[in-house]
Amino acid sequence: MSLIRNDILGSIWHVEARFFHTLKEILFRPGRTAMNYIAGKRIRYNNFISLLLVLFGFNVIGFHFYERFASAEELSSDSEIRVFFSKYSKTVLFVIIPMLGAHAYFLFKRIKLNIAEHFIIGTVSLLGILILFLLDDMVSLIGLWKPVSKIFNGIDKILFGLSILFPAITYWNAFKNLYSKAGLLWRVFILYVLMGAESLIIIAVLYKIF
Structure with missing residues (x-):
């Protein structure tokens, strides 16, 4: 019984360790991570598509909590980008990767990567953006506390710039x-x-349609 328990705990720890390792590598070495993944060194990373969906879900939850706890005044002065992303997040998710991949395929022709491999690099870019957005959601939530609001508003702007x-x-x-x-x-x-x-x-079309 203890052996089974240890195996289960070990498996959970392995999954969690790989998850956080993948997040760290994407955040601090995004290009190298993408190139490693393309080169077939994938066992050390979580599946990027699964991770994309997980981070996307966390961002939706994070924004939901921000909307729940923020005052009407804070919501009214909120970033247009944040509002746009929350409203059209699915469209953003499906558009950024093809746009990055297609353009990079022609701009970085010397590298001789195929379009699918450029899509992987685009996916890593989007993953990094989603990680930063998630951190931004956390910072925004903490920033609702008035004594630290100025400090965290500054951090919020830095994270937005990085994204x-x-x-x-x-x-x-x-x-x-x-x-x-x-x-x-x-x-x-x-x-x-x-x-x-x-x-x-795309923004103009979305605003016109919706």
């Missing part, structure tokens, strides 16, 4: 040894211009 920059961080981390700094910078810049233009179109 915007995370795709750039991912591609830089993945390809920094394969391109010159200038070559990598202009490619990332073009990627953001294309993503920004398409995002504006």
